[in-house]
Amino acid sequence: MTRLYRGKYLVTGDAAPIEDGALLVRDGIIEALGRATDLLRQFSGVDIVDFDNGLLIPLLVNAHTHLELTDYPQWAEQAGETAEPGSFVDWLLQLIRTKHHLDRKQYALALKNGIDLSLAAGTGAVGDILAHHPAREAYIGTRLGGCLYLETLGRDPAVILRLKGGLDKALVDRRIGQMNVGLSPHSPYTISRDYLHESYQRCQQQGLPCTTHLAESPEEMEFVEQSRGPMAERFYPAIGWETFIPPATGLRPVAYLQQAGGLFPGNLLVHGVQLEDDEIELLAAQKMRLALCPRSNARLKVGTAPVGKLLRAGVKLCLGTDSLASCASLSIWDEMAYAKHCFGDEIDAPTLFTMATRGGAEALGLQVEFGTLKAGIPARFQVLQPKSTVAGKDIFDYFVAPGCQDDIVQIYHQGRPLLSGIA
Numbered sequence: 486m487t488r489l490y491r492g493k494y495l496v497t498g499d500a501a502p503i504e505d506g507a508l509l510v511r512d513g514i515i516e517a518l519g520r521a522t523d524l525l526r527q528f529s530g531v532d533i534v535d536f537d538n539g540l541l542i543p544l545l546v547n548a549h550t551h552l553e554l555t556d557y558p559q560w561a562e563q564a565g566e567t568a569e570p571g572s573f574v575d576w577l578l579q580l581i582r583t584k585h586h587l588d589r590k591q592y593a594l595a596l597k598n599g600i601d602l603s604l605a606a607g608t609g610a611v612g613d614i615l616a617h618h619p620a621r622e623a624y625i626g627t628r629l630g631g632c633l634y635l636e637t638l639g640r641d642p643a644v645i646l647r648l649k650g651g652l653d654k655a656l657v658d659r660r661i662g663q664m665n666v667g668l669s670p671h672s673p674y675t676i677s678r679d680y681l682h683e684s685y686q687r688c689q690q691q692g693l694p695c696t697t698h699l700a701e702s703p704e705e706m707e708f709v710e711q712s713r714g715p716m717a718e719r720f721y722p723a724i725g726w727e728t729f730i731p732p733a734t735g736l737r738p739v740a741y742l743q744q745a746g747g748l749f750p751g752n753l754l755v756h757g758v759q760l761e762d763d764e765i766e767l768l769a770a771q772k773m774r775l776a777l778c779p780r781s782n783a784r785l786k787v788g789t790a791p792v793g794k795l796l797r798a799g800v801k802l803c804l805g806t807d808s809l810a811s812c813a814s815l816s817i818w819d820e821m822a823y824a825k826h827c828f829g830d831e832i833d834a835p836t837l838f839t840m841a842t843r844g845g846a847e848a849l850g851l852q853v854e855f856g857t858l859k860a861g862i863p864a865r866f867q868v869l870q871p872k873s874t875v876a877g878k879d880i881f882d883y884f885v886a887p888g889c890q891d892d893i894v895q896i897y898h899q900g901r902p903l904l905s906g907i908a
Contacts, residue, residue: 487511488532488900491521492539492868494877498842498857502877506541510864513900517860534908539894540869540880543858544609545817546631546845549696549755549776549805551614552599553592557810560587573702573785574715578723580810592617599815600629604903606816607867607893610846610855612696612753612776612805614669618655624662628898632694632849633661634669637684640677640729656693665850667694670747672701673709673738674716677731681745689749694850696776697747700738700764701756702787709738739764748773753848755805757795758788765791769798774848777840779827780820781807792824793831803845804837817841818890825885834881864900868907869893 488510495506495518507521509528517524525531557580561567564583570576596615600623603611610631615621618635635655639645652668659666670676670684688695700706708716712733721727734741739760742748748771755776760768768775777790795802804820806812813819821837846856854862869892875883883889896903 486532486900487516487528488534489521489524489528490534490536490541490866490868492536492541493875494540494880495519495858496540496542496880497859498543498839499859502880504877508541508858508864508866510897510900513864515858515860515862515864518858536868536870536894536907538870538874540871540875541858541866542869542884543842543856544865544867544896544898545607545841546610546803546849546851546855547603547608547806547815547817547820548612548753548803548845548848549614549778549807550599550603550611550815551616551808551810552603552611552815553596553615553617553620554808554810555599555602555815556591556595557583557808560584560591561810570785572715573704573787574720576785576811577720581723589617589619593620593623596620596623599809600624600627602815604629604896604898606814606818606890607896608815608817609865609898610849610851612845612849613664614696618651621655621661621664621666624664627662628901628903630663630855631665631851632667632696633664634667634694634696636669636671637680638671638675639680640675640726640731642677645677645680656691659693665694667696669696672698672705673741673745674705677729678741678745681742681747685746685749685752688751689746694753695751696753696755697742698756699742699754700759701782702785703759706737706759709741710734710736737761737764739767743767750774751850756782756787756790758782758790760791760795762794765794765798765800768795769800772801774801774803774844776803776805776845776848777824778805778807778812778820780813780823781811783823783827784811789827792828796832796836801844801847802840803848804840816890817845818884819887821885822887822889834885838881838884864897866897867893868895868897
């Protein structure tokens with residue numbers, strides 16, 4: 486089947502918006518794109534789906550999330566954990582207590598709900614971290630693409646040995662559904678130095694996608710460098726790790742990660758709220774990519790990432806929603822709007838849109854098929870119908886305004902519509 490999809494503007498993600506833009510899709514693949522009048526002269530007699538004042542744009546990329554926690558708000562309410570956390574460690578302890586009451590089957594159900602919510606928000610690919618590895622089967626048969634990072638952590642050598650055996654089995658399948666399977670050594674404060682180093686070696690030797698939480702909270706900074714503070718006094722005893730508090734390293738998390746072999750381009754870093762100038766320069770020199778989650782950072786009261794310094798240094802950035810345990814939605818549209826409010830003049834609208842599309846795709850190693858619209862790739866795009874006319878010069882400001890997701894009228898995966906109504 487061949488169809489031409491026309492809109493007021495076509496936004497490819499790697500060029501200026503095309504007025505009276507169109508996509509020609511044949512059997513689920515983009516065959517051509519450009520001005521509708523030009524394509525109609527070249528391909529006469531094709532079916533036309535005319536979206537009038539609609540905007541045709543790529544699907545978004547959520548570079549960091551934990552979809553297995555999508556049902557967390559309900560879980561927390563059922564567990565009586567509804568108090569607003571006063572600190573990052575307060576939140577961690579709430580999360581642990583809430584998860585303690587769960588049946589393991591609930592993770593797969595929550596993951597399925599997260600996939601559905603992501604798709605409905607115009608997201609085409611995710612960087613999803615999964616702690617309960619058996620739940621990964623929820624991705625079989627879904628339209629969502631991306632990287633599925635199997636989380637690992639631990640300090641007890643006996644436990645680590647068991648975890649490595651489980652990972653060996655889980656990583657036999659390097660792809661599940663449309664997701665590439667990789668590894669997430671959780672963070673410098675939850676994994677031993679040796680296991681962290683071994684995990685990074687494995688990722689590089691086997692070509693596994695990798696991601697790590699880094700420099701998220703003041704509590705993390707204090708613990709990694711000095712082995713003290715709320716992490717040592719409250720978090721470690723709560724999870725039975727009080728005998729595994731490591732000696733003070735004298736290193737901030739970035740230097741600690743560097744010593745463990747974690748500063749390689751295939752390791753997507755997440756958060757980066759507490760970064761200092763010399764660390765930012767080091768990340769840029771190592772060609773690291775960083776996923777920012779400003780709504781989660783605000784909710785957990787850990788601060789604001791130094792986005793202006795990161796951009797000026799040349800660190801490649803993308804956006805993530807984190808999970809519904811620390812964020813109000815799984816919508817990258819909402820994340821863009823909050824980021825513009827949060828970062829203000831430190832970042833402009835076109836840059837945010839790039840972070841939400843091409844930047845996220847590149848961070849996940851998916852830039853061939855996601856993040857931009859071009860001929861020869863599967864037709865993954867969404868159509869927005871603004872409530873009032875948007876001029877070409879104002880398109881990106883419109884994209885980062887609150888409520889943009891409400892204007893989605895159709896979403897396509899491999900040329901197949903997701904929403905009922907317009908085909």
